[in-house]
Amino acid sequence: xxxxxxxxxxxxxxxxxxxxxxxxxAIIFGMMRVINIAHGEFMMLGGYTVVLTTKMGVNIWVAIxxxxxxxxxxxxxxVERLIIRHLYGRxxxxxxxxxxxxxxxxxxVTVVFGNTVEGVSTPFSGFAIGxxxxxxxxxxxxFAAVAFxxxxxxxxxxxxxxxxxxxxxxxxxxxxxxxxxxxxxYMTTFGIGAAFAxxxxxxxxxxxxxxxxxxxxxxxxxxxxxxxxxxxxxxxxLSSAGILGTISQAVTFATGPVFGDATLLFVALILxxxxxxxITGRIFTRSV
Amino acid sequence: xxREISRRSxxxxxxxxxxxxxxxxxxxxxxxxxxxIVGGLHDLSGFIDFAxxxxxxxxxxAIEEINAKGGLLGKKVKGVVYDPQTNMSLYSQYATQxxxxxxxxxxxxxxxxxxxxxxxxxxxRYKTLYFYNTLYEGGVCDRNEISLGTTPAQTVEKxxxxxxxxxxxxxxxxxxxxxxxxxxxxxxxxxVEQNGGxxxxxxxxPLDVTNFGPTISKIQGAKPDMVMSVLVGTGHLGFYNQWAAxxxxxxxxxxxxxxxxxxxxxxxxxxEVANGIITSYGYYPSIDSPANKAWVxxxxxxxxxxxxxxxxxxxxxxxxxxxWADAVRTAGSLDRMxxxxxxxxxxxxxxxxxxxxxxPLTHHAIRDxxxxxxxxxxxIIKKKFSQVQPADTQMVCNLKETPNANKHYEISLE
Numbered sequence: 001x002x003x004x005x006x007x008x009x010x011x012x013x014x015x016x017x018x019x020x021x022x023x024x025x026a027i028i029f030g031m032m033r034v035i036n037i038a039h040g041e042f043m044m045l046g047g048y049t050v051v052l053t054t055k056m057g058v059n060i061w062v063a064i065x066x067x068x069x070x071x072x073x074x075x076x077x078x079v080e081r082l083i084i085r086h087l088y089g090r091x092x093x094x095x096x097x098x099x100x101x102x103x104x105x106x107x108x109v110t111v112v113f114g115n116t117v118e119g120v121s122t123p124f125s126g127f128a129i130g131x132x133x134x135x136x137x138x139x140x141x142x143f144a145a146v147a148f149x150x151x152x153x154x155x156x157x158x159x160x161x162x163x164x165x166x167x168x169x170x171x172x173x174x175x176x177x178x179x180x181x182x183x184x185x186y187m188t189t190f191g192i193g194a195a196f197a198x199x200x201x202x203x204x205x206x207x208x209x210x211x212x213x214x215x216x217x218x219x220x221x222x223x224x225x226x227x228x229x230x231x232x233x234x235x236x237x238l239s240s241a242g243i244l245g246t247i248s249q250a251v252t253f254a255t256g257p258v259f260g261d262a263t264l265l266f267v268a269l270i271l272x273x274x275x276x277x278x279i280t281g282r283i284f285t286r287s288v
Numbered sequence: 289x290x291r292e293i294s295r296r297s298x299x300x301x302x303x304x305x306x307x308x309x310x311x312x313x314x315x316x317x318x319x320x321x322x323x324x325i326v327g328g329l330h331d332l333s334g335f336i337d338f339a340x341x342x343x344x345x346x347x348x349x350a351i352e353e354i355n356a357k358g359g360l361l362g363k364k365v366k367g368v369v370y371d372p373q374t375n376m377s378l379y380s381q382y383a384t385q386x387x388x389x390x391x392x393x394x395x396x397x398x399x400x401x402x403x404x405x406x407x408x409x410x411x412x413r414y415k416t417l418y419f420y421n422t423l424y425e426g427g428v429c430d431r432n433e434i435s436l437g438t439t440p441a442q443t444v445e446k447x448x449x450x451x452x453x454x455x456x457x458x459x460x461x462x463x464x465x466x467x468x469x470x471x472x473x474x475x476x477x478x479x480v481e482q483n484g485g486x487x488x489x490x491x492x493x494p495l496d497v498t499n500f501g502p503t504i505s506k507i508q509g510a511k512p513d514m515v516m517s518v519l520v521g522t523g524h525l526g527f528y529n530q531w532a533a534x535x536x537x538x539x540x541x542x543x544x545x546x547x548x549x550x551x552x553x554x555x556x557x558x559x560e561v562a563n564g565i566i567t568s569y570g571y572y573p574s575i576d577s578p579a580n581k582a583w584v585x586x587x588x589x590x591x592x593x594x595x596x597x598x599x600x601x602x603x604x605x606x607x608x609x610x611x612w613a614d615a616v617r618t619a620g621s622l623d624r625m626x627x628x629x630x631x632x633x634x635x636x637x638x639x640x641x642x643x644x645x646x647x648p649l650t651h652h653a654i655r656d657x658x659x660x661x662x663x664x665x666x667x668i669i670k671k672k673f674s675q676v677q678p679a680d681t682q683m684v685c686n687l688k689e690t691p692n693a694n695k696h697y698e699i700s701l702e
Binding site: 214249261 | 335337465491492494496503511526555557558561
């Protein structure tokens, strides 16, 4: 009984982990069709923001929840102005440019801060479920994933800004005719996507540790989640993270992490074979 | 004269800077006849530069030290350093260059087993003496190579009975999923069983795994007396953070043959996460001997800033240089075979790490091995074992019978 409860929590945690790393990318890639290979490095920058500011004495919650998304969001806007805005609609070019950006960021951070920097320890401790003990931080991550999804859903569905953003992604010319500056919409959307990546990096920093190359460990799963999910940010991320996370984590429990990761890829492969446009390309097509 | 700054001249300048930047560090200068070249191949950039940079610093310090004492055979020793950037094709390129173009008398370096197996056959072919100073899974059989690092049979054999005596007989092993992890996990199992214990489970993790939640739950369910960690790399550091976050730190103790091997774990993890992990290596900076204290002071004096992380890797790089220099002095020659014969003669060297000799049958070090407990980023040495044999490599390699061997055996315990 205790064990199945622990398994359930871990399944949720894996789903939450996928949602955290994929949300920013779902906005940038899913909505804006910009292949951002530097998404992993955006998360890395979020992690570094947390480590460096807590070292300077900033409260860890302020660092994770405010400074990390703020810093990376601003950085994202700068990147959009300097690089991305020239590359809208040119998917392969944006892929190359952001790959270059990703290599640059890894190199830059390594040169400035070195390959090793002391991390932050996880806030909260553990609590017991029978003979097992689970980190309270795990629940915090699950809660954060719920907050990610609901805030994006609420914004896109019920606010004017969300409506404008969705409309701009569908038809920027028409939106311009209606008096909206589509450039600002693109810039802001990219910045928000980057901010989500930074927040995710900050949230993961205490449990995974922070090194310049950490983005490479996260980017693959983020892309697989977004591609499998399809164009709709909330429904796509939720459904693919839910399916992939649950199945791969269940297999990890039954056999080990090698088969868990392999199963994640295998399931994504089958889903994309059946649903080439992603889950939301066929099902939930009217969702956001 | 008016200097024009055109787009072209800026581009030219940038190209020149780029070209200079991509050159190796101390290259050009044709070799003078009165210099002896020592080649250094350590990863100075890339994901294991935290290990390579200290090894390189210590190698250069050893060269300065040899020169300060008058050089060798009346000549100065000169270090030629390349940065293979954790890239195997650069490793093979620079190894060839060191052997053929620079005519290095000896090459120090290689960190991962992959890099060693890239350059070892090259240096063997071109008859250039090679020192590999990193701990590894054992099994290299090559008379041209001297392997100074510890192997699983040296450290695991001591660590397992010590920690079992401390904590109990039920062991849960978690290991990196490549040959070092697989082989070391097999040794853990063998020594645990020899000491009357039981390995309840062995889990392997690809190097990019960062989430250890399911494993931590499984370990809690298995209720072992201790966890033996053979995890490798920065991805796996997540385990220690998540272990502490789950409140397991004071529930089940951890022993490791990999934790802090090159020092990075000590830098990245907070003391409250890392304290109490018991490890076993051939060198710790806290070894309480006059030789080691003097050596640590020498390092601190040479590198008052950016002081290298002292670990088995950097300490044995210095030892490699000293053993080689001693062989040159004894042989009175740079002839490779003469040097090898001196080192095979069973000489015992007094080193910062203790006493060390080269096993003539395997060319691996017979050396002192230590067990230490970690407290606030300092190793507290609990036990010392003298003159431990590289028993694993001895199972597969006998250079007296096969002096031309040129092979890395995968030691199997099945």
